[in-house]
Amino acid sequence: MRQVVFKFVTSLALLFSAASCSSDESKLTGIWHTELEAIPQLKSAFDLELNHDFFGDKWSGRFEIAETMTEGNLSSVKVDGSKITLDLGQGAMFKGNLATNKQEITGVLNVPGIEKQTLRFTKIEKWSSQRPARSDRDNQPVKTWAYQSPPEIHDGWKVGTINAASGASKPLRDLFENILKGHFNGLDAILVARNGKMLLEEYFYIGDRERIHSIQSCTKSVTSLLIGIAHDDGLIKNLDAPVNTFFPAYGDSTKRKMPPFTLRNALTMSAALDWREDIPYSDPRNDAVLMNQSKDMFQYVLSKNPDPKVRPGEVFEYNSGLSILLGGVIANTTGKPADQYATQTLFKDLGINKFTWTAMNGQIHTGGGLFMKPRDILKLGQLVLDEGKWNDKQIVSASWIKESTAFNLPVNKANKEWGYGYQWWRGVLRADNKVFKTIYAAGYGGQVLCIIPDLDLVILTLHHNATEGNGRRSILWKEMETNILPAFK
Known part of the structure; x- marks a missing residue:
């Protein structure tokens, strides 16, 4: 979004x-x-x-x-x-x-x-x-890339070095040389971890190790992890409970208009609401924009009419409003808004102490309002890869990680390789005639946190591309397949 x-x-x-x-x-x-x-x-x-x-x-x-x-x-x-x-x-x-x-x-x-x-x-x-993709101390453009292993800064990450052969691989070197030439204007960071160690950490443009960055709709996947923790702790007991039961204060509106969809339907974006988010966000008819402009985001979503063409659970339809409701579920079951609950649980256990989670009229935007440091974002991917563990500590149950990242529904009928779980995407990457299943979080403007279990690999790309144009271009699946995977597979 x-x-x-x-x-x-x-x-x-x-x-x-x-x-x-x-x-x-x-x-x-x-x-x-x-x-x-x-x-x-x-x-x-x-x-x-x-x-x-x-x-x-x-x-x-x-x-x-x-x-x-x-x-x-x-x-x-x-x-x-x-x-x-x-x-x-x-x-x-x-x-x-x-x-x-x-x-x-x-x-x-x-x-x-x-x-x-x-x-x-x-x-x-x-x-x-x-500005140049990267400048030296004299504020002159840097045009040549040389690999340097990430530093150990005592933030919980173990670090390592790419082996000499891979580090000097032509595809990887070509990618970074092109970035420095300005071919990927708007790219801010690329980080890679393999076998639990961070091996690559590169920043460009407005990216920086200590600077928080918008993760846009990757926020949705963080929200899923918080739902999982609340579920593990018994605060959320039934995923098949109707969503309106988590919002007793909105009873008057939900009794008349609330579609009979469940928390599980909200997690999988299959609530079958009459919702328009498949049009540009510049279009004033876009429901996500109208929701953000409303005085009460929960009210806006809960008051939407059902889609008469489908039933809940049948079809995936991208709906940021459902992610907002998940934030309300967190607040109403834990007694704390999502940012506070994250601070006391997930972020505390991951050693994340610098972030900003924005709100609209006092409601935390669990659909896209989170800003985090790049190395902390990469931790989230490693957590999922390690089945809920970080540095041998179980933070989210392995059962929730497995359930929430499973392929639940295809995102469209034409391509069964791409699907959706509980606020996590599923897809594939191809390299050397091999197919690698992926779990990933994705956000507007080029934010992608990609997890490849078969390679024990986590890849993060961050951008600030509101549009693709004027020299802007994001690192996409093509570059991951042709330039990044060969150095780490």
Whole structure:
């Protein structure tokens, strides 16, 4: 799914229209940049480009917020001399001034419920996303790749080294040389673990070992692990219980409109709801977008009518709203919202202490709101590969891992190799005329955590690609098959 466009970040998107009018038109054209901690613990780059139609006396442009994978066209602002006033919607306002040097726009962003923040935009020559894939200490582009084994930083990971033959393999070397040449703009990280040891850790663009990164809909798979822990502890007893029984506070709406689907149906995305998420997230009819914009996500999903064409449990249909309900099930059975429950269980046992899990109107977004450090994300894959264990400690039962990652339903009738479990995907990779079954988590913008049991292998790729275009390209199954697997199989 597309990354959750939080109301705060949505308002920031409109903020970039601040420069669409000015008293000095020639100076305002170009690219402007600022940084803001839109997501707790994560400094985000905010860029905008302004273009002026001198004949029509109209301004246009676009903006990018790389860390949240948000981009779009600019809207209008009010300018009175050097004063700029923005109505950001939903009560949010920005008031600022164009500096006399015409190189800065400084002002205050006021968003209801959030502390006022001072922003300062400055002129830059290129988009932040156009930076080199990797730079040296002199800020010069690095164009040659040399393998280095991951460092031991006492975060629970054992580390190792790729053997000399594989480390120097042409497919792997070619991949990283092409990344450094900019052929995969928007790629932030590639990490690989084999036989319980991390062997490869590479960062590019906005990726960094200590920097949290959006995992988008990979969040759904983390939610599945939390459901499993609650099930192991006896807090969730029956997967075949109707979902509405977990939401007693919504009884009035669910009695009339709640389809008779179960918790298991929610886990497998087979609830048979009248739900549209097979259209672009830019389409205002998309139910996931409408849900995110609603005042109560649980209410929005629970009030959806059933699909008259199918019955629950029969057909897989991608539905981020069901993942949101799973967060409500966690909160209502454990007494803690998903982020707190994760902190006290899964994350504590994995040694994960830096993350951000965003919320909408107080409801944790268990469909796509999680930001984590790359090495911590890789731990989740190793946990699944080791049947719920991390460094010999059983965190999630082996039975839950087996059940939740099993091929439950095909994602479409045409291809039986690709399917879905309990918020985990199933698929295949091919290399050297061999077929390797995979378990994976996937998120909008190029986030993939891939587990290959037959090779004792875990692969993580992170990107910030809101779209494929303008030089952007994600590491896909093709590159995993032709460039990565040969070095580790």
